Amino acid sequence: MNHTAQRVVVVGAGTAGGTFAGLLRQAGYDGDVVMLGAEPDPPYHRPPLSKKFADPAADASRWLREAAFYDEQRITLALTESAVDLDPVARVVRTDRGRELRYDVVVLATGARPRPLIAPGAHLDAVLTVRTLSDANRLRDEVAAGRTMAVVGGGFVGLEVAAVARSRGLPVTVVEREERLLARVASPPLARVLAEHHGRRGTVVRTGVEVVAVEGARGRAQRLLLSDNTHVAADVVVVGVGAQPCDELGRRAGLVCAAGGGVVVDDAARTSMDGVLAIGDVTVRPRLGGDPMRMESIPSATEQAKQAVATICGAPPPAPEVPWFWSDQFDLKLKIAGILAPPYDTALRGDPRAGSFALLHHRDGTPVAIETANANADFMAGRRLLASGHLVDAERWADPAVPLRELAFA
Amino acid sequence: MPQITYVLPDGREETVDVPVGQSVMDGSVRNNLPGIVAECGGGCSCATCHVFVDDAAVGLFDEPMTEEADLVEFLEGACDRSRLSCQLIVSEACAGVRVVVPATNG
Numbered sequence: 056m057n058h059t060a061q062r063v064v065v066v067g068a069g070t071a072g073g074t075f076a077g078l079l080r081q082a083g084y085d086g087d088v089v090m091l092g093a094e095p096d097p098p099y100h101r102p103p104l105s106k107k108f109a110d111p112a113a114d115a116s117r118w119l120r121e122a123a124f125y126d127e128q129r130i131t132l133a134l135t136e137s138a139v140d141l142d143p144v145a146r147v148v149r150t151d152r153g154r155e156l157r158y159d160v161v162v163l164a165t166g167a168r169p170r171p172l173i174a175p176g177a178h179l180d181a182v183l184t185v186r187t188l189s190d191a192n193r194l195r196d197e198v199a200a201g202r203t204m205a206v207v208g209g210g211f212v213g214l215e216v217a218a219v220a221r222s223r224g225l226p227v228t229v230v231e232r233e234e235r236l237l238a239r240v241a242s243p244p245l246a247r248v249l250a251e252h253h254g255r256r257g258t259v260v261r262t263g264v265e266v267v268a269v270e271g272a273r274g275r276a277q278r279l280l281l282s283d284n285t286h287v288a289a290d291v292v293v294v295g296v297g298a299q300p301c302d303e304l305g306r307r308a309g310l311v312c313a314a315g316g317g318v319v320v321d322d323a324a325r326t327s328m329d330g331v332l333a334i335g336d337v338t339v340r341p342r343l344g345g346d347p348m349r350m351e352s353i354p355s356a357t358e359q360a361k362q363a364v365a366t367i368c369g370a371p372p373p374a375p376e377v378p379w380f381w382s383d384q385f386d387l388k389l390k391i392a393g394i395l396a397p398p399y400d401t402a403l404r405g406d407p408r409a410g411s412f413a414l415l416h417h418r419d420g421t422p423v424a425i426e427t428a429n430a431n432a433d434f435m436a437g438r439r440l441l442a443s444g445h446l447v448d449a450e451r452w453a454d455p456a457v458p459l460r461e462l463a464f465a
Numbered sequence: 466m467p468q469i470t471y472v473l474p475d476g477r478e479e480t481v482d483v484p485v486g487q488s489v490m491d492g493s494v495r496n497n498l499p500g501i502v503a504e505c506g507g508g509c510s511c512a513t514c515h516v517f518v519d520d521a522a523v524g525l526f527d528e529p530m531t532e533e534a535d536l537v538e539f540l541e542g543a544c545d546r547s548r549l550s551c552q553l554i555v556s557e558a559c560a561g562v563r564v565v566v567p568a569t570n571g
């Protein structure tokens with residue numbers, strides 16, 4: 056691949072695709088850029104969809120770029136148009152409008168879709184997922200109507216929705232089939248703090264139970280039947296049980312994909328086929344200090360967008376970054392960096408009851424992940440430690456008298 | 466409309482109009498200038514919009530809140546002129562302000 060590419064086609068107009076197109080122009084690429092987006096909207100910021108969906112003030116900062124941006128940057132935005140076929144030999148993308156777009160480089164940024172709830176009644180009206188702007192608008196209306204909400208799945212997105220709904224005064228029950236919240240993505244101490252935090256604000260948190268069925272009347276959900284034979288009243292049900300990569304286009308084109316889903320890429324955003332790059336939630340990507348995996352986060356999508364730009368422009372890929380993401384739960388701003396994989400030990404700095412703390416997870420003193428709430432300095436210090444791989448002294452980390460600078464710049 | 470000059474990571478200078486009430490970050494993003502990534506869209510969360518404000522202009526913006534100061538302190542190359550540009554709200558008095566965009570914004 057090289058900088059003489061004449062036309063780049065971006066499949067997908069989400070955060071990854073939109074960010075990539077802007078960065079490509081920043082890098083001085085002068086050829087055609089065509090971006091296909093299945094939704095009717097240009098790229099928008101996704102975090103507010105679950106964190107601020109009930110807040111009309113969030114509307115103003117919704118768009119990733121202003122409308123004029125695409126014309127000014129000569130990015131052809133084809134909305135409500137999806138790629139249905141990719142021919143990596145002829146270098147042609149076919150769309151559901153019957154168009155054939157020849158490309159020199161195609162960038163798959165097709166993202167992921169919510170995993171559906173598998174249970175009788177899951178098709179009922181008011182059983183919702185949160186991924187798109189139209190999902191968030193629907194949810195806003197349901198919350199404004201003052202429904203009784205059940206959230207299926209105790210992951211970050213589900214808990215964010217629960218926090219917003221509870222803040223608006225709705226009765227909310229979170230149902231998680233694992234024995235604790237955030238079983239795959241957060242440490243037990245953080246999960247415990249969050250469960251208490253939600254509980255104190257009136258959210259009912261039910262763990263270790265599964266949804267057996269959604270029961271309803273006149274086509275609309277009314278309650279959940281759980282595996283312990285109890286019922287939960289709910290006339291709106293939010294399903295947040297993870298996402299699956301939209302890798303069908305790549306799979307059909309013969310790209311190497313992971314068994315569990317996702318287009319496999321290297322640290323230059325290259326797939327197994329020449330001229331085909333992939334970025335964002337659809338990819339299974341290499342990462343610092345561990346096995347390749349799918350990382351659903353904005354920093355990861357941005358990093359891969361930069362990798363793709365570098366590849367197209369013939370520049371070396373940027374240095375690998377420590378993966379991180381953020382979440383808001385009521386008044387707690389969480390930031391998490393690194394990937395948790397047992398075994399690890401944990402050192403706490405700060406006081407969860409005071410609403411500001413940092414959990415540093417390490418293996419024999421080598422930092423593996425940091426989880427913070429309302430502790431920006433701790434987060435930044437922890438990220439530095441993760442990037443440097445420096446050993447930490449857990450006792451010093453836990454001692455608030457030791458300045459963070461001494462720990463981070465040791 | 467106030468004009469803000471951005472000294473880009475490659476040394477080039479770009480001067481653009483930034484409407485009063487918008488942030489220095491907004492001005493960069495709207496014009497697709499390189500160096501300010503702004504992953505979180507201006508929420509003082511990601512620290513990818515770090516800039517250095519010229520000494521003469523420091524007083525033209527509100528003092529940083531703790532949330533911002535805590536992020537900035539640990540950024541690569543941070544100094545006492547470091548700010549997150551999403552928190553720099555432009556007023557008429559900011560006409561002609563110059564900010565330096567480092568190459569380290571994630």
